[in-house]
Amino acid sequence: MGEVISLKDIRRVFTMGDQQFEALRGISFSVAEGEFVAIMGASGSGKSTCMNILGCLDHPSSGTYLLDGLDVAGMDLNRLAGIRNKKLGFVFQGFNLLARTPAVENVELPLVYAGVPAKERRHKALAALEQVGLGGKEGNHPSQLSGGQQQRVAIARALVNSPAVILADEPTGNLDSSTSEEIMGLFTDLNRRGITIIMVTHEPDVATYAGRRITFRDGQIIGDTMTNQ
Amino acid sequence: MRERRVFEIKGLHVDLLQTLKIALRALRTNKMRSFLTMLGIIIGIAAVIAMMAVGAGARHVISQQIASIGSNIILVIPGSTTSGGIRIGSGASQTLTSDDAKAIMAECPSVETAAPTVRSTGQVVYGNMNWSTIIMGSTPEMFDIREWPVTSGRSLGQQDVDGAAKVCLLGQTVAENLFGSTDPVGKMVRIKKVPFTVVGLLERKGQSPQGSDQDDVIFVPLRTAQRKLVGSQFPNTVGAVMIKARSEALLSKAEDEVNDLLKQRHRITGSKEPDFSTRNLSEILAVAEQSSKAMSLLLGAVASISLLVGGIGIMNIMLVSVTERTREIGIRMAIGARKNDILLQFMTEAVLLTMIGGLIGICLGGAGAMVVSRILSWPTLISVESVSIAFIFSGAVGIFFGFYPARKAAGLNPIDALRYE
Numbered sequence: 001m002g003e004v005i006s007l008k009d010i011r012r013v014f015t016m017g018d019q020q021f022e023a024l025r026g027i028s029f030s031v032a033e034g035e036f037v038a039i040m041g042a043s044g045s046g047k048s049t050c051m052n053i054l055g056c057l058d059h060p061s062s063g064t065y066l067l068d069g070l071d072v073a074g075m076d077l078n079r080l081a082g083i084r085n086k087k088l089g090f091v092f093q094g095f096n097l098l099a100r101t102p103a104v105e106n107v108e109l110p111l112v113y114a115g116v117p118a119k120e121r122r123h124k125a126l127a128a129l130e131q132v133g134l135g136g137k138e139g140n141h142p143s144q145l146s147g148g149q150q151q152r153v154a155i156a157r158a159l160v161n162s163p164a165v166i167l168a169d170e171p172t173g174n175l176d177s178s179t180s181e182e183i184m185g186l187f188t189d190l191n192r193r194g195i196t197i198i199m200v201t202h203e204p205d206v207a208t209y210a211g212r213r214i215t216f217r218d219g220q221i222i223g224d225t226m227t228n229q
Numbered sequence: 230m231r232e233r234r235v236f237e238i239k240g241l242h243v244d245l246l247q248t249l250k251i252a253l254r255a256l257r258t259n260k261m262r263s264f265l266t267m268l269g270i271i272i273g274i275a276a277v278i279a280m281m282a283v284g285a286g287a288r289h290v291i292s293q294q295i296a297s298i299g300s301n302i303i304l305v306i307p308g309s310t311t312s313g314g315i316r317i318g319s320g321a322s323q324t325l326t327s328d329d330a331k332a333i334m335a336e337c338p339s340v341e342t343a344a345p346t347v348r349s350t351g352q353v354v355y356g357n358m359n360w361s362t363i364i365m366g367s368t369p370e371m372f373d374i375r376e377w378p379v380t381s382g383r384s385l386g387q388q389d390v391d392g393a394a395k396v397c398l399l400g401q402t403v404a405e406n407l408f409g410s411t412d413p414v415g416k417m418v419r420i421k422k423v424p425f426t427v428v429g430l431l432e433r434k435g436q437s438p439q440g441s442d443q444d445d446v447i448f449v450p451l452r453t454a455q456r457k458l459v460g461s462q463f464p465n466t467v468g469a470v471m472i473k474a475r476s477e478a479l480l481s482k483a484e485d486e487v488n489d490l491l492k493q494r495h496r497i498t499g500s501k502e503p504d505f506s507t508r509n510l511s512e513i514l515a516v517a518e519q520s521s522k523a524m525s526l527l528l529g530a531v532a533s534i535s536l537l538v539g540g541i542g543i544m545n546i547m548l549v550s551v552t553e554r555t556r557e558i559g560i561r562m563a564i565g566a567r568k569n570d571i572l573l574q575f576m577t578e579a580v581l582l583t584m585i586g587g588l589i590g591i592c593l594g595g596a597g598a599m600v601v602s603r604i605l606s607w608p609t610l611i612s613v614e615s616v617s618i619a620f621i622f623s624g625a626v627g628i629f630f631g632f633y634p635a636r637k638a639a640g641l642n643p644i645d646a647l648r649y650e
């Protein structure tokens with residue numbers, strides 16, 4: 001199987017006034033198609049910083065990043081927006097759905113920016129909602145859904161454009177343990193169907209769902225292990 | 230490459246509909262706020278509409294009045310416009326004569342015709358009815374110049390003037406007050422105690438640009454007036470000469486010719502003040518036009534100030550909205566919205582806001598203009614152009630004042646925006 005993600009010696013330096021802080025200090029790893037990776041590590045170890053770079057929301061200060069074979073480093077903002085739209089799906093800790101907007105329209109959003117016609121959009125969004133087990137809830141606004149259901153909507157939104165990778169930064173951080181299990185069940189399910197997932201988590205229980213565990217400390221990788229499920 | 234372009238255009242098309250939907254939803258979420266924000270635009274556009282309606286109405290009235298006076302008219306009155314800095318009223322000197330009028334007609338090539346007039350006021354009596362009115366003595370040319378036919382009977386003829394006949398023409402107002410609805414033609418009236426036969430009834434003229442009733446008048450032959458009605462020691466003098474130029478283009482040329490001729494006849498040379506002055510009726514009308522312009526200007530000032538204030542209000546609310554929706558902007562960007570998508574979205578919202586405000590303003594301005602025309606019996610005209618100008622203008626205000634907030638939204642960093650609480 002091909003490599004979906006390849007990071008080589010990624011560094012990220014934040015400058016605040018005259019102070020410099022190196023949040024990532026030479027990160028290198030690759031992710032193959034169909035993998036389910038959990039990234040762990042203490043708070044402040046650089047996990048989110050790494051995810052932002054993986055998600056093309058931020059540029060590394062140095063190093064190379066190949067996403068689906070494309071060198072992302074030199075791309076302008078509009079191309080990056082296109083990459084995020086077509087190759088990546090995001091799931092956030094805080095769900096990040098649009099308020100006062102029906103579930104189905106939240107799921108349609110990536111397709112809107114991809115220029116998919118309205119009919120096809122609706123069709124795909126409903127199918128994605130079905131896939132995450134929310135068939136029949138398409139008209140509900142986020143405020144009319146439970147936390148777990150909101151995260152499912154977010155996952156459906158991440159799925160809908162058939163991305164190369166789903167990036168999830170603490171997807172269960174705001175959920176209780178039983179709902180977390182449901183969401184992880186859904187992720188496992190999706191991963192079995194061939195979707196590549198990279199997930200940040202603090203909880204070892206949650207990490208056990210992944211087939212591989214990468215551990216960060218102080219902006220460096222200190223562990224990269226395969227776990228048998 | 231080509232395929233990609235088609236895709237882009239298609240994308241934009243879908244975006245527009247979707248963007249409109251998103252913008253409408255955003256405005257609906259804060260109905261009261263949206264309305265209050267629109268208020269400045271509503272007032273501004275209403276003022277624009279009212280301004281144009283009143284202006285168009287005024288132009289309409291003025292052009293009607295021009296038609297009622299008769300076109301291409303020059304008035305010659307005795308006395309100089311200024312004499313030692315003090316304005317001398319008409320009739321102060323007794324130097325203009327009916328021979329001057331004849332000479333003007335004969336010798337000024339740009340003049341079509343001229344009519345000398347004398348003017349007096351006095352009582353007119355019929356039976357036990359009496360009415361105080363203006364008595365004008367003139368020649369038959371008068372009615373050509375002023376384009377003023379009779380509705381019944383006949384007009385004055387040259388033989389009436391030559392023979393100093395005691396006949397008269399009544400204006401509508403005089404006829405109504407003395408005769409009610411009966412036809413006055415053939416009846417005898419007494420003007421300043423002298424008996425006259427009514428030979429004709431003049432058509433209705435309506436108000437003059439100065440607001441006086443043009444139908445409150447009696448016309449008698451010039452010579453009759455000079456002899457019987459105007460107590461003057463110089464029997465041949467006239468109060469004014471009314472002249473019609475051959476065309477509008479020849480109006481000022483005719484005025485010059487009349488000036489030259491009268492100076493020559495009155496032996497006025499060098500820097501000597503002329504003992505007469507000419508007035509072009511279009512100058513008088515210009516005054517009337519100016520007052521309607523002043524009104525329009527006032528409304529225009531109100532309109533531009535409230536549009537400016539309204540536009541700043543829109544900018545302010547849009548900035549608030551961008552801040553409030555920072556997270557939403559971050560989500561959209563993470564999911565694939567380009568800078569221009571965000572820019573378009575907020576611009577659409579601002580323009581929608583001002584255009585809805587503009588529509589309400591147009592309705593309100595139209596209603597206001599209608600009320601004005603009812604109360605002041607002043608016609609107001611709302612044209613398709615004024616409505617479209619107002620509508621386009623409201624959109625332009627949205628574009629202008631919406632741009633800065635929209636650009637601010639589009640310039641947000643997605644990571645910061647997503648983190649914003």
Ligand SMILES: Nc1ncnc2c1ncn2[C@@H]1O[C@H](COP(=O)(O)OP(=O)(O)OP(=O)(O)O)[C@@H](O)[C@H]1O
Pocket residue numbers: 014015016021023041042043044045046047048049050
């Ligand atoms: N925009 C920024 N400017 C300056 N420093 C930053 C910025 N973003 C992150 N950092 C710093 O980089 C380090 C790594 O932050 P990061 O958010 O990646 O941690 P994390 O591993 O995701 O932690 P957590 O588990 O608490 O989410 C932190 O010390 C943080 O203070």
Ligand SMILES: [Mg+2]
Pocket residue numbers: 047048049169
């Ligand atoms: Mg983090």
